[in-house]
Amino acid sequence: MAGTMTSAPQQPDPSATGAEPASANALEAARREKLRKLQALGLDPWGQRFDGHQSIGEIRRRLGEVALVNQASGERIPFPTDNSDLKTFVAERGPGETDGPQVRAAGRIVLQRPSGKAIFLDLRDWTGQIQVLIGKKQVGDDNWAVSQCFDLGDVVGVDGRLGVTRTGELTIFAESVTFLTKSIETPPDKHKGLTNPELRQRMRYLDLIHSDGVLERFLNRTKIINSIRGTLAAEGFVEIEGPTLHAIAGGAAARPFKTHHNALDIPLFMRIALELHLKRLLVGGMERVYELGRVYRNEGISPRHNPEFTMLEAYQAYGDYRTMMDLTERLIVDAVRATGQQEPLRWGDHELDFTPPFARRTYDELFVEHTGVDPASEAALRELAGKHNIETAGRHPDVIKGELFEELVEDRLKGPIFVLDYPATLCPLTKRRRDNAAVAERFELFVEGMEIANAYTELNDPDLQEQLFRTQLAGQKEEDSMAKMDHDFIRALRHGMPPAGGLGIGIDRLVMLLTNATSIREVILFPLLRPEEE
RNA sequence: GAGGCUGUAGCUCAGUCGGUAGAGCAACGGACUUUUAAUCCGUAGGUCUUGGGUUCGAGUCCCAACAGCCUCACCA
Numbered sequence: 275m276a277g278t279m280t281s282a283p284q285q286p287d288p289s290a291t292g293a294e295p296a297s298a299n300a301l302e303a304a305r306r307e308k309l310r311k312l313q314a315l316g317l318d319p320w321g322q323r324f325d326g327h328q329s330i331g332e333i334r335r336r337l338g339e340v341a342l343v344n345q346a347s348g349e350r351i352p353f354p355t356d357n358s359d360l361k362t363f364v365a366e367r368g369p370g371e372t373d374g375p376q377v378r379a380a381g382r383i384v385l386q387r388p389s390g391k392a393i394f395l396d397l398r399d400w401t402g403q404i405q406v407l408i409g410k411k412q413v414g415d416d417n418w419a420v421s422q423c424f425d426l427g428d429v430v431g432v433d434g435r436l437g438v439t440r441t442g443e444l445t446i447f448a449e450s451v452t453f454l455t456k457s458i459e460t461p462p463d464k465h466k467g468l469t470n471p472e473l474r475q476r477m478r479y480l481d482l483i484h485s486d487g488v489l490e491r492f493l494n495r496t497k498i499i500n501s502i503r504g505t506l507a508a509e510g511f512v513e514i515e516g517p518t519l520h521a522i523a524g525g526a527a528a529r530p531f532k533t534h535h536n537a538l539d540i541p542l543f544m545r546i547a548l549e550l551h552l553k554r555l556l557v558g559g560m561e562r563v564y565e566l567g568r569v570y571r572n573e574g575i576s577p578r579h580n581p582e583f584t585m586l587e588a589y590q591a592y593g594d595y596r597t598m599m600d601l602t603e604r605l606i607v608d609a610v611r612a613t614g615q616q617e618p619l620r621w622g623d624h625e626l627d628f629t630p631p632f633a634r635r636t637y638d639e640l641f642v643e644h645t646g647v648d649p650a651s652e653a654a655l656r657e658l659a660g661k662h663n664i665e666t667a668g669r670h671p672d673v674i675k676g677e678l679f680e681e682l683v684e685d686r687l688k689g690p691i692f693v694l695d696y697p698a699t700l701c702p703l704t705k706r707r708r709d710n711a712a713v714a715e716r717f718e719l720f721v722e723g724m725e726i727a728n729a730y731t732e733l734n735d736p737d738l739q740e741q742l743f744r745t746q747l748a749g750q751k752e753e754d755s756m757a758k759m760d761h762d763f764i765r766a767l768r769h770g771m772p773p774a775g776g777l778g779i780g781i782d783r784l785v786m787l788l789t790n791a792t793s794i795r796e797v798i799l800f801p802l803l804r805p806e807e808e
Numbered sequence: 809g810a811g812g813c814u815g816u817a818g819c820u821c822a823g824u825c826g827g828u829a830g831a832g833c834a835a836c837g838g839a840c841u842u843u844u845a846a847u848c849c850g851u852a853g854g855u856c857u858u859g860g861g862u863u864c865g866a867g868u869c870c871c872a873a874c875a876g877c878c879u880c881a882c883c884a
Contacts, residue, residue: 409842472815
């Protein structure tokens, strides 16, 4: 593929793009004019394979190989690599030439400072940025002619010696330049970059180039996900890929996206959870199994919700919710380490500390602590609910307690804190404690009031599961219920699912916390937006 | 789905009481071989999101639509 498209580039008539405003046309025309000049020089404005370059990060690390050569004595003084101020260093030791290794870099031009018969470029790749000095005399007329065709945003290669200018800036002193790719669009403001949130999301490629920390955040997202896979692998878990098209969208209470398969002529749903297929695999003997993948929920969009998001669900045979609590803590501690951050982490104007062990408190303890009300007293609950305009008539006390908990406790859980032992009536798919059937073996992990993880000792009694599916269905809108009868899932449980712990982690929210993002759209490369017109 | 805020040049933003549309960056021409948001001189660049309305006159006031953000609602 690569070799077939590199012959004579097309030269579309710029006037053919008629609908554009004149100013945009003028900016583009200036770039196309330089594109034509490159072609007149016999160069391909769309570039060719470019071998043997080093990353800018690697090149910057070679500062120690650069020496200042004193003009008078000829003495070679190596530059310090301990982040000391190079400008002061040069001022104290100079004047002199610098001498450094031959390097080859490639990247995008993000700043240009032409100064007569020299040009300073700032070249950026995904590891960093470095200054390049192109002097007319130093590179020769041919290279100089090429460099006159450079625009902000172009991708170029540079060969030269690494050195330091007398202002103390690590610089590639170019000996030749290689044109790699023309940009015919104008980049955003060179200082402020893109700030319009809509443009940042629609044109994420520009956001990645021009907004500080955006590329780093998404690379950190990948590191976090790799870390999670690594931790799970070390614990003996296997990763699987379940179906994303479900005939029955079960495993959670959320509205699914509906679609259709033409050949089978059946309705299908995009999955809303990973749970039911992973549990089938538990039945099938995959004793430690997980999926880390996308789920889809046809619901509102907010700073903490995107219609498609990434979920981890892990199931461990012969474990319970406490097993999963330990696992959750390891997953997060390892992920923090993978980002290379020191505790405490910054998150907005807050600080987060994931130093283990995380606090572990029961639901009822926290309820008393934050409300001063005995969670076992139905009268006290109803009175408290009345004060907070929470509907009580005809509702189970646990449901009232649940709403009070959400209203008065959850938002204040700075965390990280494991909340454990939920009222059983709120958790129909969870095993009860053997010593207290009113309590479900479930925990949720809260950080900054956000629910990050949710885990159970999984229900594996097929008869009870079937009964719960049926009771949920009664009197509830089907689209609002998590309990959609799934006969095959019941059949699987009837063959015997070992007792197990199950864990779900909202990966996007975890990444938000670990990368100092307060909107989920900052950690999803292409969040859902209404399509642009035309 | 409800409410609030925002929408002006490629980007970032001003625009007063309703009276001829402004700046910085980017671009174009010129000067400059150690600049770093380079600097200096000059030039050009606009469907003020869209559609209605009020008015002698609307970027500005009113209504509606569209898009984004925020707060709610929905949401294991």
